[in-house]
Amino acid sequence: MSATSKNGSAGPQDVAKGLGIFSFALGIPQTLAPGRMNRMIGIKDDSKSRMLMRAVGIRELTAGVGIFTDRRPTEWIWARVAGDTMDLALLGSALRSKSQSPARTLAATGAVIGAFTADVIDGVRLSRASSNGSEESEPEQPVRVTAAITVRRDREELYAHWRNFESFPAFMAHIEEVRSTAPNRSHWKARGPMGMTAEWDAEITDDVSGERISWRSVEGSKIDNSGTVRFVQAPADQGTEIHIEMTYSPPAGAVGATIAKLLGEEPAIQIKDDLRRFKQIVETGEIVRSDGSPEGPRGRRQLKQRPAHPLAEDEVAAATNTGGTS
Amino acid sequence: MRATVWSGRNKVRVENVPDPKILNARDAIVRISSTAICGSDLHLYDGYVPTMRKGDILGHEFMGEIVETGRDVSNLKVGDRVVVPFPIACGFCNACTRGLFSLCENSNPNASIAEKLWGDTTSGIFGYSHATGGYAGGQSEYARVPFADVGPIKIESGLEDEQVLFLSDVFPTGWMGAELCDIKPGDIIAVWGCGPVGQFAIASAYLLGAERVIAIDRYDYRLQMAREKAGAEVINYEHDDVREMLREMTGGRGPDACIDAVGMEAHHQHTGMYAYDRVKQATRMETERGYALREAIYNCRNGGTISIMGVYGGFMDKFPIGAVMNRSLTIKTGQCHVHRYLRPLLQRIENGDIDPSFIVTHRMSLDDAPNGYETFKNKQDECVKVVLKP
Numbered sequence A: 001m002s003a004t005s006k007n008g009s010a011g012p013q014d015v016a017k018g019l020g021i022f023s024f025a026l027g028i029p030q031t032l033a034p035g036r037m038n039r040m041i042g043i044k045d046d047s048k049s050r051m052l053m054r055a056v057g058i059r060e061l062t063a064g065v066g067i068f069t070d071r072r073p074t075e076w077i078w079a080r081v082a083g084d085t086m087d088l089a090l091l092g093s094a095l096r097s098k099s100q101s102p103a104r105t106l107a108a109t110g111a112v113i114g115a116f117t118a119d120v121i122d123g124v125r126l127s128r129a130s131s132n133g134s135e136e137s138e139p140e141q142p143v144r145v146t147a148a149i150t151v152r153r154d155r156e157e158l159y160a161h162w163r164n165f166e167s168f169p170a171f172m173a174h175i176e177e178v179r180s181t182a183p184n185r186s187h188w189k190a191r192g193p194m195g196m197t198a199e200w201d202a203e204i205t206d207d208v209s210g211e212r213i214s215w216r217s218v219e220g221s222k223i224d225n226s227g228t229v230r231f232v233q234a235p236a237d238q239g240t241e242i243h244i245e246m247t248y249s250p251p252a253g254a255v256g257a258t259i260a261k262l263l264g265e266e267p268a269i270q271i272k273d274d275l276r277r278f279k280q281i282v283e284t285g286e287i288v289r290s291d292g293s294p295e296g297p298r299g300r301r302q303l304k305q306r307p308a309h310p311l312a313e314d315e316v317a318a319a320t321n322t323g324g325t326s
Numbered sequence B: 001m002r003a004t005v006w007s008g009r010n011k012v013r014v015e016n017v018p019d020p021k022i023l024n025a026r027d028a029i030v031r032i033s034s035t036a037i038c039g040s041d042l043h044l045y046d047g048y049v050p051t052m053r054k055g056d057i058l059g060h061e062f063m064g065e066i067v068e069t070g071r072d073v074s075n076l077k078v079g080d081r082v083v084v085p086f087p088i089a090c091g092f093c094n095a096c097t098r099g100l101f102s103l104c105e106n107s108n109p110n111a112s113i114a115e116k117l118w119g120d121t122t123s124g125i126f127g128y129s130h131a132t133g134g135y136a137g138g139q140s141e142y143a144r145v146p147f148a149d150v151g152p153i154k155i156e157s158g159l160e161d162e163q164v165l166f167l168s169d170v171f172p173t174g175w176m177g178a179e180l181c182d183i184k185p186g187d188i189i190a191v192w193g194c195g196p197v198g199q200f201a202i203a204s205a206y207l208l209g210a211e212r213v214i215a216i217d218r219y220d221y222r223l224q225m226a227r228e229k230a231g232a233e234v235i236n237y238e239h240d241d242v243r244e245m246l247r248e249m250t251g252g253r254g255p256d257a258c259i260d261a262v263g264m265e266a267h268h269q270h271t272g273m274y275a276y277d278r279v280k281q282a283t284r285m286e287t288e289r290g291y292a293l294r295e296a297i298y299n300c301r302n303g304g305t306i307s308i309m310g311v312y313g314g315f316m317d318k319f320p321i322g323a324v325m326n327r328s329l330t331i332k333t334g335q336c337h338v339h340r341y342l343r344p345l346l347q348r349i350e351n352g353d354i355d356p357s358f359i360v361t362h363r364m365s366l367d368d369a370p371n372g373y374e375t376f377k378n379k380q381d382e383c384v385k386v387v388l389k390p
Helices: A012-032 A034-040 A047-069 A074-096 A102-133 A155-163 A165-170 A253-262 A267-284 A299-303 A313-321 B039-045 B111-118 B161-168 B170-179 B196-207 B220-228 B242-249 B271-282 B291-299 B321-326 B342-351 B366-377
Strands: A143-151 A175-182 A185-191 A197-208 A212-217 A225-233 A240-248 B002-006 B012-016 B028-037 B061-069 B081-084 B142-145 B188-192 B212-217 B233-236 B257-260 B305-308 B330-333 B362-365 B386-389
Touching: A012 A034, A012 A047, A012 A074, A012 A102, A034 A047, A047 A074, A074 A102, A143 A267, A155 A212, A155 A225, A155 A240, A155 A267, A165 A175, A197 A225, A240 A267, A267 A299, A267 B111, A299 B111, B002 B366, B012 B366, B028 B081, B028 B161, B028 B366, B039 B366, B061 B142, B061 B161, B081 B161, B161 B170, B161 B342, B161 B386, B170 B196, B170 B342, B188 B196, B188 B291, B196 B212, B196 B220, B196 B257, B212 B220, B212 B242, B220 B233, B233 B242, B242 B291, B257 B291, B271 B291, B291 B305, B291 B321, B362 B366, B366 B386
Parallel strands: B188 B212, B188 B257, B212 B233, B257 B305, B305 B330, B362 B386
Antiparallel strands: A143 A240, A175 A185, A185 A197, A197 A212, A212 A225, A225 A240, B002 B012, B028 B061, B028 B142, B028 B386, B061 B081
């Protein structure tokens, strides 16, 4: 594939190389002279901040090496996006607390926002280019996730639980409501990252009692998705294996999927957590809550835990209202 | 209520926090009468266990009185006196059904954190980082106990708190360490570490039929307890060559089984060796200083068993797998499955086979917890076990 686009301006591969050089230009002084860099961006220069600066430098160098040595630099550009996000968080906390020179820190923040924008634009262009290069040339790559869990209940019982779609919000963290609209049709309402919501209609395409259920969204749905859940007898007396396979097109494409991952909404973890919650409900009677994770297992909460001390009254109410109880 | 709160590396404070509330139908609230600082709490205190957060309440060894029960707890009532096991277990999943309570598949809401760290999750554990659930611990006035219909054991005899408190962790943990050795008549067992778990491992090995037990530590006062209270022969590794002594004491065979009751923050008499792992651990290039485990493996009899009860958090360097493989050693380990030992060990205490209170050296009020941590960590004042009274 040509590295230059048709109109002669720099293609995403060239921009990637440029960002790679930028990684080196930043990473080398960060690693070798962390103290100087600390002072340059106006944060307190101590052994802790030097170690952090050095770590950030090593990350930059790794991204640089990755961009130059990997034939497909796309993932490394997304790694840079993740790195930028981390830097913004660090600078944000520096601004809030220990910045020695807020003006310098603010300037550094501006620079990182610039790099972040360039990284995201290039990442999107590279991701598009690679998916356009594929045979089907779909504009967005659908996301496919699989997960499995073993539950100590028999197949018929689990199938019956699962066939009752309207109970899904009790264990699916992102499903707000499921309504049956016809014998094989249902209407779904989901919460996405950053307060986005989505609704669609789904139909059952295959349904074998005690064995499997397949569904897909009906044509014209905003979120195109399909999937199959299978119930398989586990060896010996261990109950039933639930295997789930899902394909969907994320609302905002590759960017949406990446942002969702950064917010702890990675589909593979989400679906595993949903299965864990389902297992908790059918094995123990309800979703298991701790002080750190009062809503039960949820991806986002696992990135940002509450301290492990008892909840105040209002926190109890909030936690037990979300995520559903049985 | 007052509670002992982790507030950064080497910092604990006793603070006011909200009282615990029932969150699940199978919860109970316990008013704590006695609670202890565990050696594994020191790994949290020292900052070597990842996923701690400031504000976390510590403590997983506690007992007290039931003051409230959720609607699905029918086996306990207000006023019951209970000891609470440190792992939280649902009692129904495949792991619990097999007696692997510390691997309960349902009780850790942060299973995906643990999965990243260890490949799969453990059960939830009270006051023991967010990878094991983010549950508030029991070094406090009250604690919420999930799955209270499965875990707590009622104490109906007139035994003192200090005689039964250690059923929560260190007694069953030491017991399981000895049980994993699969002791046969004539077996000689070596135990590295004479803290509370080591003391109970020694006593348990005798109760399980060991011929002789050899204890290894560097503190004479702990070795003295091991000798006088638990009946061990002792080696102080700072004065004696462990390998030479063990070979001598076992007719050149080596101990039939070796119990590691030390874990991730071991010490070594050779400065260079110690510095190597100390530096790597401090810079987070490895999480364990594994001298005790390496030494246990190296000195175990051909075909023998290594039982690891000391806590490890992540990754160790220079693991002598060559000795394990070529000499047919078996490694057995695990966080203690406390639930399965509660009744039989309570029976042993009631029978007078053992009085676990022999390990207690310090009694303090809950408000003195910071002092308790420092005393225990630095082995001041011949400290073996600190019991806190809320």
